[in-house]
Amino acid sequence: MLINFNYFFKPGFYGFTTKRVISLSMIILFLYFSNQSSCVLASCPVVKFNTSNINTIALKEFQPLAVAIETAKLNTCKIEITSFTGESITVAFSGLPANQPSTYKNFIAIWESSVIPWTVAPLKMIEIGVNTQSGTVTIDDLTITYNSYVVGYGVGSGTGNICASAILGAGGIKAPLSNVHIGIENLGQTSLSVFYQTLSGYLPKKNGNWVGLWKGYASPYNLPPDALIKTKIDSYSNQGIVALNNLSLGRDTEYTLIYFMGADNTTAAAILNFNTSDPASDK
């Protein structure tokens, strides 16, 4: 502590001038609210002290809730073109953990286009006939020209449930995959902002997309009845942010956020598991 106390206690009228009282009060305030920006302290010509002496519990009162680093886990659906001939395309699909593609009417569809033309019927649509979370399907009886083709993976009946796509580019080049995914934009004490992205040209509001939040590790195929919140995507934009308000989120707790393509809970497209532990803590 290199504070020059002689400055405050000079002889004459006990040394307490108004100016000195104000200065002393400011130093006390700085010491108390020491978690404030250190650059303010550094600019003070009189005070230099070590922050390691400050009570860490008092510090935490000023930290917002946060998602613990490395604890968020996102599961999404995926479709990939593994091979093709002039008449067929073989795709590998993979759904969310515990999905039953046949029971939940999952399907694969193909269009001759570079983006899914949502208003047009596909060239071919094949219902997945196995209840395996991932698998392969060959769509045959096609004529694959040198044009672009797009295949979509739907997690329920109807093209509005397509949550993943893959492109066979013109000339046979495979383009990057895309799928529905979600993320946490901001996490407050009583609110959660969720970022969502769906496929190009998709209309979340028209198709009744929604998100739900559950405590713990929840599975969309065996949902606990007590959702913390369920919110419809009230936007036609294929990507955006949806706010979940009036929540009471605990510290260091597991939560599951799920994005659904339709009213039925088996149409889940993305699952995000996260933990609200404090990244500043020693955990």
Add this chain to the structure above:
Amino acid sequence: MSTATLEKQGKSTTVLTTKIEITTITANSLDIAYDTLSGNQPNTFGNQVVLWQNSNEIPFGTPPLERKVIPSNTQAGTLNFDGLDLNNNSYIVGYAVGPTLNEPAQTYGNICSSSFIPAAGQPSPSNNFEGTIVNVKPGTTSVSFGLENFPNQIDLKGNGAWAAIWQAGAPSYYARPLSAVQITSNNGGAFNNISIGRGLTYTIAIFMSGYSATANSNQETMAAAYTFTN
């Protein structure tokens, strides 16, 4: 999942085909050798050899010069056509793995292999074609396959051709397959919704006719097979 063929991945495969060969030709006779799939009963299953004067294509719409049902039930054998009047023209014989078919199918739509003699030429193995299953690509819940060297003008779909898959080291004329699909293209097809086990052995076979969507398809017209270990 690898996109390379099983052969390029160094996996063990076995390819079976129906073979026919013209061994000798004279002005009045033809000698033919055939070698069909294991378990075939050529006579019982109505196998036949059909002869045309033509270029190196089976002319499905043309009445043949001659045809003969295989008289024995041995899987391989020889057959002689005599009493012919063969000139210096070119000739083609086809091996049919089943009897003649009714409209709208091609009459000799069960032909899966052929042997050709060019004009005034001698028999040559390079003029033989055998319908073959190629490019088998197993996925986790599907298998795709290609078809090669079947007669160019055959209409596999119209003739009711179909394919079967067994979890076995060889095809069967009797055992019911895991899955069966109608052939809709002369270039290949695919089985969907079957789980392909790790390290297990499977056999795919193609039948030239007899597909039935509602009942068991006729399993006697087997033309080619392909065995692979996943």
